[in-house]
Amino acid sequence: MICYAGIDLGGTKSEAQLFDASWRLVDRQRLATPDTYEALVDVVSGQVKWSLQRAGKAIPVGVGAPGMIDTRGHAFTANLPAMGKPLPADIKASAGHQVAYINDCRALALSEAVFGVGQGHSTVMSLIIGTGVGGGVAYDGHLRSGPSSCGGEFGHIAAAVASVQENGLSLYRCGCGRIGCVETYLAGPGLVRMARDLTGKVMTTQEIGAKKNQSGPARDAWSVWLDITANLLISLIHSVDPDVIALGGGLSKISGVADDLKNHVSKKQLPGFGLPDIVLAAGGDASGARGAALAAAQETGYV
Ligand SMILES: [Zn+2]
Known part of the structure; x- marks a missing residue:
């Protein structure tokens, strides 16, 4: 049973990872990171929808990505075509689902703290x-x-x-x-x-x-x-x-x-x-997505 989803969004690829109740990786979907903002929102919100479809129910979804979100909700990132754009809000609106959006290095710290x-x-x-x-x-x-x-x-x-x-x-x-x-x-x-x-x-x-x-x-x-x-x-x-x-x-x-x-x-x-x-760090390639998924689960009170 799929219980949590994390999306590891990087400069070259965006990988959605699905986890069961024991935080085992059960499925993944890797797509290329596009080079325009509109396409980026489409890809990531599409992966949120794919995660929800695979789970068959509403589950916590987190995105771990390079850069930061400023006080206005705008992205500050050199590695994504999203500088100055309200990326977290646009992903949520396009996916029609709440998404926790955190920095990828913070996601790794959280994943290592709990699982690594x-x-x-x-x-x-x-x-x-x-x-x-x-x-x-x-x-x-x-x-x-x-x-x-x-x-x-x-x-x-x-x-x-x-x-x-x-x-x-x-x-x-x-x-x-x-x-x-x-x-x-x-x-x-x-x-x-x-x-x-x-x-x-x-x-x-x-x-x-x-x-x-x-x-x-x-x-x-x-x-x-x-x-x-x-x-x-x-x-x-x-x-x-x-x-x-x-x-x-x-x-x-x-x-x-x-x-x-x-x-x-x-x-x-x-x-x-x-x-x-x-x-x-022990988690390898799964750390970013698992950490983002855990942050989402914590935000929504699932864990
Ligand atoms: Zn500097």
Whole structure:
């Protein structure tokens, strides 16, 4: 029996996933993300309708998507053709059904908190490093929202001055309009650019990951990446003090990244104080959709 639906809406594909009462994945539908706003609303609202049809009844439906929704209900996102548009309201109107619309990194934090590496812990943080950088925090199995809607926008925290100065880094303008955000160094495109500027070598993130333990330009670039990421993690730990940090995104697939980060973070922590566990997210590709579905179920009082 289908009880919950989550839609993982990304820049290239939109995948609806259906879950039974035990949160097992029972069906999925993957469609390409269109490049116009009207078509985007059609695709996502169509997947909401497909989910309801497959369930044969009204069920909670959540959408996890990149970017944020501002105080007017308008999307702020570089990865979807929806900038400035009332995407959540238009999906609901077109589907004729209530939809919970949350940031995909927050969805991963919630999914990991309840179903993944955060089980048994109170405060669970996600840090997703891929084409961008984002995250979220779940408290006792729930996300909290505040007046700014920006909680979890870790990619737009300024890079530590010590990291920038000591490594002789340039300042880059971020997609958000500000200068010096950690995303401009840590995200995949940022790492590639930083590696080129530091070493004169053009390397992909995979090449850097594969050669990070051999002396040479890849290791040099990786050690600066670790320094900036560890400083970000220390700032987050000193702000939030989570029990566990779940890493996700394309760069989390680099072999040994969690251990490398643990090692660097422990060197930066104040002597005599503890640290959260830093581990890879467990949910894989299902995390975003399952987290969005759970947020919808929580909003509507199903769980
Ligand atoms: Zn930024």
